[in-house]
Amino acid sequence: MRGRTRAMAAAAFTSIALVATACGGGGTPSTSNSTGGQAGAEITIRGCTPTAPLIPGNTTEVCGGNVIDAMAAKLVHYDPKTAAPTNDIAESIESNDNQNFTVKLKPGYKFHDGTQVKAKNFVDAWNWVAYAPNGQANSYFFAPIAGYGDVQCPDEECKQKPKAEKMSGLKVVDDTTFTIKTTEPVSNLPLRLGYTAFAPLPDSFFADPKAFEDKPIGAGPFQLQSKTTTEIVLTKFADYAGEFKPNVDKVTFRIYTDDAAAYADLVSGQLDFTDHIPTDQLVGEAYKNDLPDRNSITEGGRFTYLTFSPNDPQLKNNVALRKALSRAIDRDLIAKQIFNGTVIPATGWVSPSVDGYKPDTCGESCKFDAAAAKQAFEAAGGYDGTLTMTYNADTAGNKEYSEAVCNSIKNAVGVNCVASPVVDFATYNKKLDDNSLKGLLRTGWQMDYPSIENFLTPIYAKGADSNYSHYDNPEFTKLINQAAAAKTTDAANVLYQQAEALLARDMPTAPLWYPSTVSGWSEKVTDVTVTAFGTLDLIGIKTK
Amino acid sequence: MTEPLTAQEVSGAAGALVPATRAADEGRSLWSDAWADLRRNPFFWVSAVLIAVFLVMAAFPQLFTSTDPYFADLAHAREKPSAEAWFGYDGQGHDVYARTIYGARSSILVGVFATLFTLVIGSLFGILAGYSGGSLDALLSRLGDIFFAIPLLLGGILILYTFPSDLETPYLVVVGKVVLALGLLGWPNIARLMRSSVLQVKPNDYVQAARALGASPGRIILSHILPNSLAAVIVVSTINLGAYIAAEATLSYLGIGLQPPAISWGLAISEASGIGLIRAAPHMLLFPSIFLSLTVLAFIMLGDAVRDALDPKLR
Numbered sequence: 001m002r003g004r005t006r007a008m009a010a011a012a013f014t015s016i017a018l019v020a021t022a023c024g025g026g027g028t029p030s031t032s033n034s035t036g037g038q039a040g041a042e043i044t045i046r047g048c049t050p051t052a053p054l055i056p057g058n059t060t061e062v063c064g065g066n067v068i069d070a071m072a073a074k075l076v077h078y079d080p081k082t083a084a085p086t087n088d089i090a091e092s093i094e095s096n097d098n099q100n101f102t103v104k105l106k107p108g109y110k111f112h113d114g115t116q117v118k119a120k121n122f123v124d125a126w127n128w129v130a131y132a133p134n135g136q137a138n139s140y141f142f143a144p145i146a147g148y149g150d151v152q153c154p155d156e157e158c159k160q161k162p163k164a165e166k167m168s169g170l171k172v173v174d175d176t177t178f179t180i181k182t183t184e185p186v187s188n189l190p191l192r193l194g195y196t197a198f199a200p201l202p203d204s205f206f207a208d209p210k211a212f213e214d215k216p217i218g219a220g221p222f223q224l225q226s227k228t229t230t231e232i233v234l235t236k237f238a239d240y241a242g243e244f245k246p247n248v249d250k251v252t253f254r255i256y257t258d259d260a261a262a263y264a265d266l267v268s269g270q271l272d273f274t275d276h277i278p279t280d281q282l283v284g285e286a287y288k289n290d291l292p293d294r295n296s297i298t299e300g301g302r303f304t305y306l307t308f309s310p311n312d313p314q315l316k317n318n319v320a321l322r323k324a325l326s327r328a329i330d331r332d333l334i335a336k337q338i339f340n341g342t343v344i345p346a347t348g349w350v351s352p353s354v355d356g357y358k359p360d361t362c363g364e365s366c367k368f369d370a371a372a373a374k375q376a377f378e379a380a381g382g383y384d385g386t387l388t389m390t391y392n393a394d395t396a397g398n399k400e401y402s403e404a405v406c407n408s409i410k411n412a413v414g415v416n417c418v419a420s421p422v423v424d425f426a427t428y429n430k431k432l433d434d435n436s437l438k439g440l441l442r443t444g445w446q447m448d449y450p451s452i453e454n455f456l457t458p459i460y461a462k463g464a465d466s467n468y469s470h471y472d473n474p475e476f477t478k479l480i481n482q483a484a485a486a487k488t489t490d491a492a493n494v495l496y497q498q499a500e501a502l503l504a505r506d507m508p509t510a511p512l513w514y515p516s517t518v519s520g521w522s523e524k525v526t527d528v529t530v531t532a533f534g535t536l537d538l539i540g541i542k543t544k
Numbered sequence: 545m546t547e548p549l550t551a552q553e554v555s556g557a558a559g560a561l562v563p564a565t566r567a568a569d570e571g572r573s574l575w576s577d578a579w580a581d582l583r584r585n586p587f588f589w590v591s592a593v594l595i596a597v598f599l600v601m602a603a604f605p606q607l608f609t610s611t612d613p614y615f616a617d618l619a620h621a622r623e624k625p626s627a628e629a630w631f632g633y634d635g636q637g638h639d640v641y642a643r644t645i646y647g648a649r650s651s652i653l654v655g656v657f658a659t660l661f662t663l664v665i666g667s668l669f670g671i672l673a674g675y676s677g678g679s680l681d682a683l684l685s686r687l688g689d690i691f692f693a694i695p696l697l698l699g700g701i702l703i704l705y706t707f708p709s710d711l712e713t714p715y716l717v718v719v720g721k722v723v724l725a726l727g728l729l730g731w732p733n734i735a736r737l738m739r740s741s742v743l744q745v746k747p748n749d750y751v752q753a754a755r756a757l758g759a760s761p762g763r764i765i766l767s768h769i770l771p772n773s774l775a776a777v778i779v780v781s782t783i784n785l786g787a788y789i790a791a792e793a794t795l796s797y798l799g800i801g802l803q804p805p806a807i808s809w810g811l812a813i814s815e816a817s818g819i820g821l822i823r824a825a826p827h828m829l830l831f832p833s834i835f836l837s838l839t840v841l842a843f844i845m846l847g848d849a850v851r852d853a854l855d856p857k858l859r
Contacts, residue, residue, distance in 0.1 A: 141721060165749075260819065278818065278820065279817075279818070279820075280820030280821040281818075282820065283622065283818075283825070284825075286824060287820075310682070334618065337618050337622075338621075386644075388711060403616075404618055407616040407636060408618065411615075411616075411617070418711055418804075449776070
């Protein structure tokens, strides 16, 4: 979660990060048998530079994730609107005890190089990504699988080889069947399998991973035609056997480093879609004049919150103070004035877009009341010195809302609060890791898969990668373990909601808001859907 | 060319009243001549008044506004100018008028200190090089060439990126870093000018006479060379002051000069300059820009006026 989380955090304001979490995998070395790309419907959409080679297991951010998602087919497909999972490559995923799963594949799926998608393509791919010496950023997604511990390095630098090369929990039964055994019961495992880290890899990948990086191959509806530093071109894969067939023949991801440039191209008709409307265009809804009826605001699985630094002695053991500070933030006003209504003030720790969401978990701690906040602040002993709110300055919008949060706290309770920039996301992450930051920390989350669990376990479980608040509550741990083992999703959700309620009691972080993805498109395209992950649905989009 | 000179001779004679404040003296120095000239130049008065206003603004901003520039009411964000807020409100709901008034201090501090820095270092090196000549001259001149080759903004970005400031950095240290960066890259300009002036003055008879009388090099420099070679340097420094203020705004605009919570025009312009914001709230950009332009203009106009006065031949 960490890689992604942080990617997310960086992207939290601009909707970029959405897919990052959800990036899929599956590269496509386009081979000579490629069939896509006849003259036909072509679209050009905004892209950005992938930070890693286009390997599903190593892509944790949206720039590469958007491309991989289009190229890779996975066991499960998420509905563009609701994110509800439906089977894609999987014929069925069955389990009696939420611990032993049997996965049956639909026959007929092919990789872009013409080879069949078989059970062993999944098992080999997962083992390869999980195997620590391969250094794949998405390795932690396989942690629930039995034997994951054995493929991890015994020491930090990985000088010694892990005990095993393969996870004992994965077994190929035949070409279209394999089994998964998890160490603990995981009730939502099938739901997670649509994430890109779980994409299959073709045999040719294992023969030469380096060559694969140049020509990634997947089993998805699009295959890679060309890849340069300025654009990535995908064409329709004619042999795609799944039911999610695209309406366009060619998609070009044009790489921009500047949201404003992409926006200008969109307005002038040079670009067909962008999911990054520059923040200054949100003011006064300038973009709605430029793009009448060609814009959308999509709520998705994103969440922006404030982490109270566990390294700050004044905040660390003072729940009342944390609640008072949370209460001093005028979320409604910030949503209106800074975001022009494109974010929804949060009332809990879980995005409304996932199953299991329960409104108003946070209660009065998330409702702005300057007088009550001041009273509670003083009763809690106040805060000596200057309170800082640290943010990474390389993402548009972070500065504006961090300052606004600080001003709100300052005006309400009278403590001097200053927004403190850190030059870029990488530096910010480093500082989060070495525990050198005090005060309030800007943090964001982009869901990996549509589940309430994804908003709780990775952020508040003891020792979790993204647990920046160092939250450690045995009661919480017990509840999420019980929930994971629950027989039904509903039963699990109730337990997860109970765990979430503990957050309202302990206030390790303060919910801020649920960001939306603000996007715009050209006159050329129609049927534009922005998914619950905040990305463009490439399957549904059509040209006029 | 001769006319102004004669005119001055005449006015000097006729206007004996003017220098009356000075001790009844032997005649008029270059400086009193220049002062007489300056007083008749309307540009001088316009720029002097502007500069005086900005200096007072920098020293005592509370004379101009009673609003706390750090107080922000988000409910008023981006409101247009009104009776309550003459210049409107910015994106966070700060009063733009108060922010603009308080922003003068950073610009003036950076401008004045960067100029003083270059003036002192540049003059010192220029005089040493010009007066001593030989290997010291070669050494100092080449040293100057090295810094001269680095463009001001590029070098400034490099230096400030290498020594970034954060919230804990005291205000004066942040300003000091910008001053140092600009000064370090600006002094060769002054040093070259000083050196050539010194070379011009050095062969003059009065210098030779002083030397023949046994005056020490220090005395010759201080009493004879420095006063007679300072004119050009002062002119260029005054003009540079405006340029440094603009450079500070540029660096702050790029996010590496002054850092919030410091208030500066460059920062204000940076925050207000998104295309969408310019459309929605142009006043956020307009007022700090006007003040910045006026300050730079005032110093450059003053420099021009002083040059005209000190060196009538250039007119």
